Amino acid sequence: MRKIFTLCxxxxxxxxxxxxxxxGSFLVQGDVDKFYPVVFTxxxxxxxxxxxLEIGRSDTHINAPxxxxxxxxxxxxxxxxxxxxxxxxxxxxxxxxxxxxxVSFVAGYxxxxxxxxxxxxxxxxxxxxxxIYRSNAIQNPxxxxxxxxxxxxxxxxxxxxxxxxxVDSYVNxxxxxxxxxxxxxxxxxxxxxxxxxxxxxxxxxxxxAVNGNIxxxxxxxxxxxxxxxxFHEGYPVQSLxxxxxxxxxxxxxxxxxxxxxxxxxxxxxGEMNKLLLKRLEETTMQLIELNKKVDQQYQLIDQQNKRIxxxxxxxxxxxxxSK
Numbered sequence: 402m403r404k405i406f407t408l409c410x411x412x413x414x415x416x417x418x419x420x421x422x423x424x425g426s427f428l429v430q431g432d433v434d435k436f437y438p439v440v441f442t443x444x445x446x447x448x449x450x451x452x453x454l455e456i457g458r459s460d461t462h463i464n465a466p467x468x469x470x471x472x473x474x475x476x477x478x479x480x481x482x483x484x485x486x487x488x489x490x491x492x493x494x495x496x497x498x499x500x501x502x503x504v505s506f507v508a509g510y511x512x513x514x515x516x517x518x519x520x521x522x523x524x525x526x527x528x529x530x531x532x533i534y535r536s537n538a539i540q541n542p543x544x545x546x547x548x549x550x551x552x553x554x555x556x557x558x559x560x561x562x563x564x565x566x567x568v569d570s571y572v573n574x575x576x577x578x579x580x581x582x583x584x585x586x587x588x589x590x591x592x593x594x595x596x597x598x599x600x601x602x603x604x605x606x607x608x609x610a611v612n613g614n615i616x617x618x619x620x621x622x623x624x625x626x627x628x629x630x631x632f633h634e635g636y637p638v639q640s641l642x643x644x645x646x647x648x649x650x651x652x653x654x655x656x657x658x659x660x661x662x663x664x665x666x667x668x669x670x671g672e673m674n675k676l677l678l679k680r681l682e683e684t685t686m687q688l689i690e691l692n693k694k695v696d697q698q699y700q701l702i703d704q705q706n707k708r709i710x711x712x713x714x715x716x717x718x719x720x721x722x723s724k
Contacts (some may be wrong), residue, residue: 423540424533430527431546436565438506438545438554443479443520444538449477451488454536456505456524461496463531469504470496471532477522479514487512487581495574506530509569515558525565570602622671628679630684638686654680
């Protein structure tokens, strides 16, 4: 009897778990070049766990040839009048279209409950496109595409939201995004193949771009063609008159970037160190050459002074006789 009761309880738990999940599909109408607000629900807010929502379309030819495919997951917990544990962890994988351009289906997402007691979570999705969803909470997507629901979507005590025509900068269309901070405690290798932007989304093709200050105990820059060749015999060091003429015309030292170029393009730390060292070495050679000329002048002046002294000694008897 106890075994039968246990078995029934097990099936009941499984049934409740299955019923708690929500699956379905929906079509966002409107225009294909716009992204419309679709409102989902943080149905697990009162259960003290995060709501998980997956939205996908595996077949790239749904709705139209090469429309594109999407696999995404939203794990979120709404604010609801400002409760502090709200967050949104998002993973989005868009495919590339046949032309090689990126096809984007998600243009933005937002917790719509900061100033109200609702449970709405907005995701802006591409128009004229079908989507399949699965969630660990009951979902009934409400689509504000101007057909099924009139635009805009109005947050209670908050902003009104229309469609988007571009993807928001915070949306990572090819990977994961997190609301919170990231800690890795392992002292092994942490590898990143792509570019990294700190405080900026535009790395301008660099592996690391930082919009802000950097503090470090030491920075080591690998450099080649170190400018010790300045000290090689036969290196043409500019004369000071030639250097003066160049500066008057160009308003900066030879080989150095202009102020406008530095402001527009930035400067390479390794390259600038080489240029500065080159200029220092050339200046050193100019000082050495100038010092030689000064020594020659001192020698010439010393010789002239000796001649003057000699002539003064010879002229003394003549002065006495003249008296």
